Amino acid sequence: MKKINILIIIFIIIFTACSRPENIQASKDIKEFQNTRIEESKEKSQLSKEVQENNNSNKWNGQWRGKSSSYYSGSELNIKALDKNLIEFEITAFNGCHTGGYSGDAKIENGKAIHETEDEIEFIFNLDEKGEMQLESNDYTYYCGQNVSFDSKYVKELDIQQPTGVNVGLVDTSDQEKIFKDLTGDMYDVFIDYAQYYSDEENYYKNYRIRTFGLLGYSNAAVVMLDNEKNNIIAAVDSGSGVHYYTNDEEHENGLPKFIEEWLGGREIVNIDSNTKEDSNQIGIEDIPEIYINHIKEKFPDDNIMFYEKEDIDSNGKAEVIIGTGKEDDDSLDFAIFNHIYLFKEDEGKIHYLSENLAQNAYEVNQVKLVELEGLDGKFIYCRLTNGARLSGFQLYQFLDDEVRLFADSCSATGVGEDILKDFNGNGQFDGYVSIRSSYDTLYYHLVSNYILKENAFVLEKTIIENMPPYPNEIQEVISQYLELRILDNGKSEDIKKRLEELTLNNEVNQIEIKSKQWYKPLLNTILDIEEVIEFKIKEEESKKFVETTYQEEEEQMGLIFYIIKKDGKWCISSIKAS
Numbered sequence: 001m002k003k004i005n006i007l008i009i010i011f012i013i014i015f016t017a018c019s020r021p022e023n024i025q026a027s028k029d030i031k032e033f034q035n036t037r038i039e040e041s042k043e044k045s046q047l048s049k050e051v052q053e054n055n056n057s058n059k060w061n062g063q064w065r066g067k068s069s070s071y072y073s074g075s076e077l078n079i080k081a082l083d084k085n086l087i088e089f090e091i092t093a094f095n096g097c098h099t100g101g102y103s104g105d106a107k108i109e110n111g112k113a114i115h116e117t118e119d120e121i122e123f124i125f126n127l128d129e130k131g132e133m134q135l136e137s138n139d140y141t142y143y144c145g146q147n148v149s150f151d152s153k154y155v156k157e158l159d160i161q162q163p164t165g166v167n168v169g170l171v172d173t174s175d176q177e178k179i180f181k182d183l184t185g186d187m188y189d190v191f192i193d194y195a196q197y198y199s200d201e202e203n204y205y206k207n208y209r210i211r212t213f214g215l216l217g218y219s220n221a222a223v224v225m226l227d228n229e230k231n232n233i234i235a236a237v238d239s240g241s242g243v244h245y246y247t248n249d250e251e252h253e254n255g256l257p258k259f260i261e262e263w264l265g266g267r268e269i270v271n272i273d274s275n276t277k278e279d280s281n282q283i284g285i286e287d288i289p290e291i292y293i294n295h296i297k298e299k300f301p302d303d304n305i306m307f308y309e310k311e312d313i314d315s316n317g318k319a320e321v322i323i324g325t326g327k328e329d330d331d332s333l334d335f336a337i338f339n340h341i342y343l344f345k346e347d348e349g350k351i352h353y354l355s356e357n358l359a360q361n362a363y364e365v366n367q368v369k370l371v372e373l374e375g376l377d378g379k380f381i382y383c384r385l386t387n388g389a390r391l392s393g394f395q396l397y398q399f400l401d402d403e404v405r406l407f408a409d410s411c412s413a414t415g416v417g418e419d420i421l422k423d424f425n426g427n428g429q430f431d432g433y434v435s436i437r438s439s440y441d442t443l444y445y446h447l448v449s450n451y452i453l454k455e456n457a458f459v460l461e462k463t464i465i466e467n468m469p470p471y472p473n474e475i476q477e478v479i480s481q482y483l484e485l486r487i488l489d490n491g492k493s494e495d496i497k498k499r500l501e502e503l504t505l506n507n508e509v510n511q512i513e514i515k516s517k518q519w520y521k522p523l524l525n526t527i528l529d530i531e532e533v534i535e536f537k538i539k540e541e542e543s544k545k546f547v548e549t550t551y552q553e554e555e556e557q558m559g560l561i562f563y564i565i566k567k568d569g570k571w572c573i574s575s576i577k578a579s
Contacts, residue, residue, distance in 0.1 A: 060087050060113065060125070064133050065158040066151025072096060072196040072215065074160075075151040077133065079125075087113050089125070091135075093148050096196050096216025097390055097416065098444075100144025100528075117142070119531050131156070143530050146444045147216060168195035169211060170224050176231055183233060183246045190244075191237050194221035205257055208234065212263065217416070217438055218390055219446065219466070223263050236260055241366050241386055242270030265434055266420035267392070268367060268384070292323060292344070295351050300325050303339055307368045313343070313399045315378045320345050320354060320399065322381060324368045338365040341383065343404055355404035358397060363387050363411060371396075371421070374431035374453050382421065385411045393419040394433075408458055410451075414439045424452070433458060438467075440524055443484050449492075463493040471502060471570060476536045478503060478571045479549055479562050483523055486514040505567060505574040512576045518558060522551035550579055 058081055066075035075093035082088055082105070090103040106113035106125060113125040124136040133154040140149045165171045170191055171180050181188050194213055201210040207229055213222040225234040232249040234257060243264060247253060256264075288308045296305055307324035314320070326338040341358035344351050358381065359365045367384035378399065385393040393411020397404050410419040416439040422432045432452040438444065446466040451458040465488075472478045482503045489496045500510050526533040537548040550559030559579035564571055 059127060059131075060133075062156060064154035064156060065160075066093070067132070067153040067155055067158070068151050069158060069160060071160055071163055073148075075149075075154075077135070077154050079133075084108070087125075089113070089115070089123075091123070091150055093144055093150050095145075095148045096214075097218045098145035098148045098216055100141070100148040100150070102143045139529060141529050143528065145217075145440070145528065162189070162192060163195075165192065168192060168213075169198045170195055170213070170235075171226060171233070172228060176226070176228075176233070179231055179248065180233055180235070183248055184235065184237075184244075187237060187239065187244050187246070190239050191222055191224075191235065194218070194237060201259070205259055208232075208257075210259055217444075219438075220263065220265075223260065225257065225259070234260065236263070236269070238267060238392075240388060240390065240392070242384075243267045244271050245269045266422040267418075270367075288323075289346075291346065291349070291351065292321065296323065296325055300340055303327065306336055306338065307341075309370055311370055311379055313370070313379045313381070318345070322368070322370070324359070324365075326359075336366065338368060338383075341365065341368055341381075343381070343399060354399065354402070355397070358383055358395075358404075361385060361395070363391065363393065372429045374425075374427070374429045376453075376456065380407060387415050390416045391418075393417070394421055396421075408433075410435060410458075412437060412439070412441070414441045422450075424450075432461070440528075442488060443520075443523060443527060445484070445488060447488070447493075449490075460490065460492050463490055463496070465493065465495040468495055468499065471499075473571075475538055475545070475547060475564055475571050478564070478573065479536065479547055480523070480526065480534075482562075482573060483514065483519055483549075486510070487516045487520055487523065502570075503572055505565065505572055509573055509576060518553070519551075548579060 060079045061081050062079065064077040064079065066077070069075060073095040075091065078090045080088045085108050087106050087108065088103075089106055090101070092101040093099065102123075104115045104117075104123070106115035106123065111126065115123040121139045121142050122137055126134040126136070128134055135150065135152050135154065137150065137152075140152065142150075144150070165177045165180050165188075166174065171177050180191075184191060191213075194215055196213075196215045198211045198213045201212060205225065207227045208225040209228065210223065210225050212220055213224070214220055220238075222237040223235065227233075227249070232247070234247040234249055234252055236243050236245045245256070245260070288305060292308070293305070296303065303325035304327065305323060306326050307322070310319050310321050312319045313322075321344045322341070323344065324338045324341045326336055326340070338359045342353055343355040343358075345354055346352070361383075363385040364387070365383045366386050367382075369382050370379040371382045372379055373396075381397040381399070381404075383395045383397070385391070385395065391412055394408075395406060396408040398407040410433060411417070412419070416437075418434075418436040420434045420436075421430050422434055423430050424432050430453075432450060435449040435451065436447070437449075438446040445468075447463055448466060449463040450461045452461045453459075469481065472481050482500070485496050485500055485503075489500065501507070504510055522532055522534045525531060532552055534549060534551045537550075539546055539548065545564045547562045547564060548559060549562055550557050552558075557579075561577045561579050562573050563575045563577075565574045566572070
């Protein structure tokens with residue numbers, strides 16, 4: 001019996017052992033798998049680290065807005081992560097019409113992206129715990145225009161609301177705001193855009209308060225006359241392609257107040273009355289002879305005829321035809337650009353070209369008309385030039401001896417400025433023009449120059465500086481202002497003459513030659529605080545102060561020595577010598 005029990009126990013043990021799954025040894029316990037597991041762990045760890053670093057660098061990516069940005073000024077930072085240790089950045093800034101910008105690569109070290117220029121200007125970007133981008137620099141105005149600088153703090157999201165007409169001073173009440181919006185329609189935004197600052201005019205008209213508006217670098221962009229008693233508004237704005245005029249005062253729907261006429265300064269109003277947007281160039285197809293309609297359709301099938309006039313331009317008793325074609329902007333010609341402008345004549349049923357395409361220009365033509373010039377026979381073809389932004393200029397063509405000649409061409413080469421044909425004596429014939437410049441070409445001085453027509457040519461009569469800075473207090477500023485004004489001196493500015501006399505001990509100092517071509521670039525660089533700036537070293541010798549003023553011209557150092565004394569409590573220049 002015992003033998004049977006023992007056999008049963010042995011059977012159970014064997015059965016249980018055979019039925020239980022075999023123990024499988026984990027790979028970590030197997031010698032030949034140990035190294036593989038460790039390497040795999042290292043790779044995952046390294047991959048995780050790289051993913052984290054890439055995620056960190058990707059946090060830099062995108063568009064950032066300067067935290068102190070407003071509707072009229074601000075800065076923007078665009079960053080692209082090239083890899084975990086390198087970013088590409090572009091930083092821009094603006095204040096009104098003045099701008100600035102710089103771009104480059106920055107290496108990421110210890111959580112900061114660092115870039116240094118050749119002239120030792122640093123840009124250090126640091127993404128803080130709040131998700132804000134901090135910029136540290138030893139020059140926040142690097143490559144910036146006047147009164148423009150980069151912000152020191154940037155965020156991804158920044159809600160900048162358009163100000164209202166009440167906010168910027170266009171109107172005084174919410175009721176007037178509604179009237180103003182209804183009156184100006186789509187141009188309401190343009191009025192807001194050009195209202196960075198305003199100036200109250202002393203010239204009151206009836207019960208109207210008068211304000212002129214502008215941007216930094218672009219003055220007299222808009223004017224608003226407001227009668228608070230009647231809520232009457234008279235307003236005009238220069239959109240860049242002509243002046244738009246609006247009023248709810250019936251007395252002035254067809255007649256301009258004198259102040260508006262003076263403010264225009266020869267600029268053209270492109271809308272006929274207070275509430276329409278028809279351009280003065282607009283014509284009916286029924287006014288054009290069929291021979292010209294068919295010819296234009298054949299030659300320029302994609303264009304519309306936007307200007308047509310038949311006139312004896314050269315006063316020889318035979319009429320010529322001028323036609324301008326282009327593409328209309330929707331149903332308005334306010335922003336239309338002329339692609340082709342030709343002078344024609346018709347002879348025995350055939351069309352003959354008398355000119356080349358007058359619309360071929362570095363800038364675009366957005367207005368054509370025939371004008372008369374004081375003391376000259378015939379009519380002239382006037383083409384208004386624009387770049388669609390802050391430039392307005394003109395060309396005048398004369399048809400004489402069967403040939404079209406360029407009589408006058410006045411527009412800014414920098415893309416910023418105004419040139420306005422003028423009728424100074426008010427007899428209906430143009431006898432001059434006004435040229436306005438305020439960009440880097442004038443070292444940011446706001447110059448207004450009057451030209452008058454003399455002996456078949458426009459001649460400079462006078463130049464006014466509208467933003468003459470106050471007399472400088474520092475020696476370096478005295479020299480800088482002196483050099484700037486000497487470069488700008490065209491012999492026709494009483495403003496410049498008076499200040500130069502104040503800056504110097506006697507007139508002999510102003511007889512010394514200052515070469516504009518040599519000093520312009522270093523002066524501009526000094527104003528913008530970029531490479532190759534002027535160095536000023538103030539020294540004393542036998543109780544006299546003198547300043548070595550130098551700049552680098554390629555491999556040669558150029559400069560002048562200015563001797564400085566005090567006159568009436570102000571620093572002035574007593575003499576100048578070659579360095």
